[in-house]
Each structure stands twice: as C-alpha cells, then as structure tokens.
C-alpha cells in the first residue's frame with residue numbers, strides 16, 4: 001500500500017464566546033508515499049486547522065475535533081495514546097510554519113534544541129547527534145553548521161531561521177512533512193531556495209509533503225496533487241496538471257480564471273466576490289459555496305454535495321460541475 005496519510009470525515013468545531021461553528025467538515029484527503037499534496041483555499045477555509053488536526057496541535061484551545069479519522073500508515077492518530085503521538089510528532093511527522101520562530105525556542109542556542117530533538121528521537125549519542133545536526137544544516141545550505149549551532153535564533157536572518165527550522169524538521173527523517181505557508185514571510189529569492197529544499201527532501205529522501213499555500217504559481221510547479229478547500233470542505237482534488245487544465249468545480253474555475261497566466265507568480269489568491277460563510281452561520285445545510293456560485297440551483301442550498309470521483313483520482317463536490325475544459 002502506498003497511501004501514507006488518509007484523513008476522513010474530519011469535523012472540527014470552534015467554540016468561543018462569540019462564535020460556535022463547524023470550521024472543518026472535510027470529506028477526505030489522501031497522501032501517497034513520496035508525494036506532494038498542495039492544500040489551497042482562501043483565508044479561513046481551514047487549511048491550517050486540517051494540518052493541526054493531523055498532529056492534534058491546535059494553536060487555540062477553542063478548536064476541538066468532533067469526528068473523523070486521521071489514518072497514518074493505517075493507524076488512526078485520533079485514537080492513538082499520548083505516548084504513541086509523542087513518538088510520531090517530530091519523528092514520523094514534522095511541521096514547518098510561516099513563522100520559523102514557532103519551532104525555535106528564543107532562549108536556547110540552535111545547537112541545544114537540535115541535539116535534544118535528535119537524542120530524544122533517535123537515541124543517538126552526543127557525538128553522533130552533533131554529526132547528524134551538522135549534516136542536516138549542511139543539507140539546507142547553511143555554511144558553517146557548527147557556528148550556526150552556537151547562535152540564538154534572533155542572531156539569524158529570516159531565511160536562515162527557516163532553513164534551520166527545515167533542518168530541524170528533517171533531522172529525524174520523518175515520513176511526512178507538513179509545511180504551512182513556509183515561504184510567505186520571505187523575499188522572493190529566499191522563497192525559491194526554500195522551495196527547492198523542500199522539493200529536494202521529497203525527491204532525495206522520499207518524504208511526503210503536505211504543502212499549504214496561497215500561491216498557485218508554486219502549486220502548479222511543485223505539487224503532484226492539489227486539494228482545493230472552501231469554507232472547511234474539500235471541493236475539488238486531483239492531479240495538479242489535470243485540475244489546472246480542467247477545473248470542474250465552479251470555485252476552482254473562478255480561482256484559476258482569475259489568474260491571467262499560470263506561470264505568473266502570485267502571493268495571494270485572487271479575490272472572488274462575496275464572503276465564505278461557515279455552515280452554522282449560513283443557516284444549515286447545502287453547499288457552502290452556493291451563495292457565491294454562478295451555477296447554483298435550489299438543490300445546492302438544500303443538500304451538501306459529497307466529494308465524488310469524476311475521472312480516476314479527480315474528485316469534486318458539486319452538483320453542477322463544468323463538463324468542458326476552460
């Protein structure tokens with residue numbers, strides 16, 4: 001079996017004093033070994049919540065998983081014991097974020113944190129751990145690894161910090177790397193170096209990558225498959241080339257039509273008229289995109305379309321998909 005990760009029927013509620021919503025009601029996503037899946041969608045569509053659900057590390061106490069399965073190599077992580085999860089976080093699944101400081105502790109030197117991670121997860125001795133740390137700092141293109149290890153995070157540039165975060169994420173050779181907008185805060189040249197690195201990890205180490213981004217240019221160049229999210233659900237997923245050539249869901253089509261040329265780099269997704277409304281707020285059932293959809297009918301407001309295959313691995317959640325190429 002080549003499937004490394006499968007997330008099914010995942011529901012996440014956000015409950016604060018101001019709002020109670022089902023922020024995520026996700027049919028399914030899957031990730032094969034050695035594959036890169038890009039998760040795209042506008043702000044608030046649930047990309048980060050999906051990523052956090054996999055490791056059950058939410059940035060907020062307001063989020064709660066209320067149903068579903070997260071199968072990693074066949075094991076449902078949502079039912080795994082805390083000790084199993086501790087063994088998986090960082091060792092089998094690593095995460096990098098837009099802000100590398102999230103994975104770097106400002107009060108410790110880089111080396112101290114790296115050596116601790118390596119020793120905890122690999123059981124390596126001091127000398128071997130140091131060697132592993134230096135090797136991975138070299139892999140991410142940082143000259144003078146031992147000098148870097150003596151520094152504090154604030155003594156490094158943003159690009160250097162993100163490289164260190166990647167080095168830390170890969171040092172135990174995880175099977176899955178979750179990258180949540182890892183280049184958004186960086187300037188364009190550094191961005192492409194970081195993307196090159198992530199791709200190198202995938203190609204050389206056979207790592208699977210769940211890549212969260214707003215940048216459709218990056219997606220078209222790097223991802224094997226794409227999953228488009230809208231208001232907490234996956235509306236379309238398939239091979240990147242297929243989805244870009246023949247987007248079938250009206251939301252995906254609007255998204256791609258708004259890009260003049262695929263090769264053009266974009267930092268943000270194009271803006272589509274209207275606002276994404278989560279289900280409760282919208283008043284219940286139906287397709288969450290119905291209120292903004294040019295093809296919506298009565299059925300769309302009454303019934304929620306499920307994700308279904310149209311051709312091989314190309315799936316859409318829509319009652320009125322496009323039947324012809326753009």
Ligand SMILES: Nc1ncnc2c1ncn2[C@@H]1O[C@H](COP(=O)(O)OP(=O)(O)OP(=O)(O)O)[C@@H](O)[C@H]1O
Nearest residue numbers: 014016023042043044045046047048049050060062
């Ligand atoms: N701390 C929080 N308190 C209240 N609601 C939250 C919180 N964090 C996320 N949400 C809600 O959960 C939903 C999904 O948010 P999430 O951060 O996953 O979106 P996203 O697609 O990653 O957005 P972005 O691209 O801006 O990072 C949104 O409706 C958001 O308002």
